Amino acid sequence: MASPNPTLDTSPKVSDEVRKTTCYMCACRCGINVHMKDGPDGKKRVAYIEGNRDHPVNKGVLCAKGSAGIMQVNAPSKLKAPLLRTGPRGSGQFKEISWDEALEIATSWLGPLRDNAPEKLAFFTGRDQSQSFTSYWAQNFGTPNYAAHGGFCSVNMATAGIYTMGGAFWEFGQTDWDRTKLFVIFGVAEDHDSNPIKMGIGKLKANGGKVIGVNPIRSGYNAVADEWVGITPGTDGLLILSMIHLLMKAGKIDLNYLSRYTNAPCLVNETPGSPEKGLLLRDGTGKPLVVDRKTGVLEPFDKAGINPDLAGSVDMDGATHRTVFQHMAEHFLSEDYTPEKVSDRCGISADRIRALAAEVARVAFDEAFELDQPWTDFRGERHEKMLGRPVSFHAMRGISAHSNGFQTCRALHVLQILLGTVEVPGGFRFKPPYPKPVEAHPTPHCKSQPKCPLDGPHLGFVRGPQDLALKEDGTPARIDKAFTWENPLSAHGLMHMVISNAHAGDPYKIDTLFLYMANMSWNSSMNTSSVMDMLTDKDENGDYVIPKIIYSDAYSSEMVAFADLVLPDTTYLERHDCISLLDRPICEADAAADAIRWPVIEPDRDVRGFQSVLVDLGVRLGLPGFVNDKGEAIYADYADYIVNHQRRPGIGPLAGFRGDGSKSGRGEVNPDQLNRYIENGGFFVEHVPEEAAFYKPWNTAYQEWAVGLGFYDKPQPYLFQLYVEPLRRMQLAAEGHGDRQPPDHLRQRIIDCMDPLPIWYPALEDREIDEDAYPVHALTQRPMAMYHSWGSQNAWLRQIHGMNPLYVPTKIWEEKGFKDGDWAKVTSVHGEIRVPVAHMAGLNENTVWTWNAIGKRRGAWALEKGAPEATKGFLLNHLINELLPPKGDGLRWSNSDPITGQAAWFDLRVRIEKSRPRKHSKPTTSSQVSPVGEGPTIVQKKVEA
């Protein structure tokens, strides 16, 4: 039967209007075009979301999460109104109350704390993208207890990067995708720089470049890697140190780069027993000194015309000083780092390690090239060309989330610097406002007194023991014990320790726990079952041990059920936000950029953007910065704050369209600023001049451009810190020097771990447990199509990742006789779970893994109780403790990196046995009452008038 082709409208109207804003389906923050259509009531509805082609982050593309944003806005799990707890904590029983009542309750709880003991408020803001604002609020409240989620995410990478070279990956910098020929990627959380890395890998491959993936699991980026190195978890640092050993031994390092741009020629005091031992020789103004190879004379590092000598040495005042480079040579050429020595531990053959190092050396040195672009360095020397070394690296959580993660991240940064491939064409490039050395960042502040703001920003970078957040009596000033001897460089705080410490009253008790957007009773806490117990535990009087809990979330998450007062947030399409240069920027290496979110739809529920609620609370509490001398509100809401707040004169949350709309970076307040952003597609971009595109820390053209935009107030060229003095200062204290002394039980650990040159040591937990009893490493990965818990409430995304078996490598699969459909008992030193298993061949032979945060508590996220996420889904968190196993000394040892406090999620070791098939994974958790009911059975939606 032949019938004529039916008539087809191939040019249908796409939408009635396109509104451009910023995605929030993960932390990547892409630009999106939200297509709006008129609904039956004439109101505009979201019909379709696509990437914004003009946007600097995603240039038009969009991931699965981003395109599924419409189902987040339509999710049945959205909270509808403020909630006051009526049943026991954890039950999910609430009554809806008005905003006035909710804010009055919150004010009545918080006001007396501010008047008497501000530290009794612990305010932690989770996956907050407005930290410069939320920290401003906390600072004006006066509590020292503020941080976001960095401590349980990737603080090791960020901190190691700042201390080593003034920035790390993702928000700090990126590969030079146009020119790189070899890209080496270590374990990665996909939502960190999500679309740019996918775009970059595509571009690299189209250019004929190669990808090496170092990861225990061959999925995602590792699936497309030309070379997969299935390393044993927690040993990345050892592999990198072995590569450094080989490269250094073969002279495959960039001596010119090292002598000019790093502290390799700086001079280390070697006097035994001296309080200066291990510190760098400086002049009277504090500038590090180097030997000028031309004259043999000591000179400040930045003097014009000098040639800093990597091989120099100086005897002064009876003290011998040799260069950092000579110390590095001794350190890295040690036999401890030969491929043969590290091979077994890393699970990689010595030949393969050699091949990797040789390939890196070949591309860095044999494929070096020059760009015809003159530039002038900070010593005033003009260079006619820019030398490129087309090798680049990337890493995030995979190597960060170990108790040896800081030193591992340090090792990776040092490897890049030794190759001379940072801030050069083809290598790794910083994104404005980075690079910024430690000196450009604040120190931490913790001095809290009633009715007063805190004495400065909470978070910062300690230079030495004097900057630790300790009270007069030496006890921790912060509830999370950040910036203490247990983890002195904890630049992002330790959100994962807050509930545990508050419950233990260690270092003190608090009154109110105020959380935003962090699922701390579920997938964002280690030791989930115990955390739920801590949140519901009562004292001898029958009162909750943690007296009050306020929580803000847009959705009916597991944490909602544990709050006393719930402040319902909006979805990302219903709110104002700013993606600020003062905060976690979205710049590109070639451009400074920032962006906004704005309400492309109005909420259809009684909910408010959390930041506007904080403004309101700030006014009700009379916080400085939120009320004027007469006690009147300074800002009406968050949008008003975004436009009118000035951190320094002329510098506000948004850099674009300032003054009369023509000023960038610095400029007066522009009342029309948000409209200008909206007209421009929701973002602002200012390009880096070509002369300033590389060598940013040392390039005078870049430094001047950065000052012009207000990133800092005067040029501040600096040297990369191969040798990190603040670490050495901590060691000196542990060796007995100085007034501020660590407790005796921590001295040796500080000396062992805080080496000023990168080292590797086994995970802390490995030292406490019998490795033979728990021979298998266990990891989680975040799927590319999900973000934390949020994806499960999304009808489209949960069809992609609704299940999370434990993936088992061939060796264990065969040893244990597993078959498809089997279940396993998985035991750690802390607990056991029973879960479904699946076979995976592309997996390190001693590693099992599962997808992160697929498992859900019954009753949460508006899912039906029989949803697979709530029946077979599971969390590895039950097997991980926030504390190390007790050592019998009565102390609570945190399961965190001893330098930064980074949560050591990936140190987990387990044993695995076959168990009988089950209907439900174990442990089972009682269900919570859903304050929003369950989602509809059928979803079939097209927006039509």
Next chain:
Amino acid sequence: MTELPATTQRKLGLVIDLDTCVGCHACVVACKGWNTENYGAPLSDVDAYGADPVGSFLNRVHSYEIAPTGGGCSQTVHFPKSCLHCDTAPCVTVCPTGASYKRSEDGIVLVDESACIGCGLCAWACPYGTRELDQVAGVMKKCTLCVDRIYNENLEEVDRVPACVRTCPAGARHFGDLGDPDSDVSKLVAERGGFDLMPEQGTAPTNKYLPPRPKDRLTAQPVDISSLTPVAEEPKGFLGWLDKALEAL
């Protein structure tokens, strides 16, 4: 029986690069979003928040592990799959109502939903499993190659590509005329050895796949590590080398 056109003026289709696809499912969801709002009935989801959610998708990504025949470690391949717009499409010839048809102008295979009785024969006939009967609308859904985008004058020219191609972050999806040997997609297929999926089925698919490049080659042959020859065996010798190297700078 429905007849296929003897020839088509163009052969529009996709070229999917299996060497670059990271398996992120961006194409799956962009497709779902566009085609829910556009061609025919919206793509529904049944038991959307329940125990066994089943939705209509026109494009899905499957992941496979492959053990190389010559030994070596397992490789992972992400495999996006949608209608391949075959020249000899069995889904068209099996259709009892004429609802399934192949356009003579560009070769796109479509379902005229107003004529579809939801009998499912076409899904049975398709050897690739790329057709899904929408559980709510009761009509057969399949990839339209975004026929309502690629000619759409309401879109900027640069956006007149299928939604999956526009959104793919890795650039693993390419759209064009595979009937024109000079088109970019045809050249890509020629350069990279693009292949037909299951050619033995005789369907003559228009879509092509580019194979993954050879992997794990670094230690497959003896590696040249001469670049790693130590400059000296002793620490003292290393400093001697350093001195000489610094002089040469």
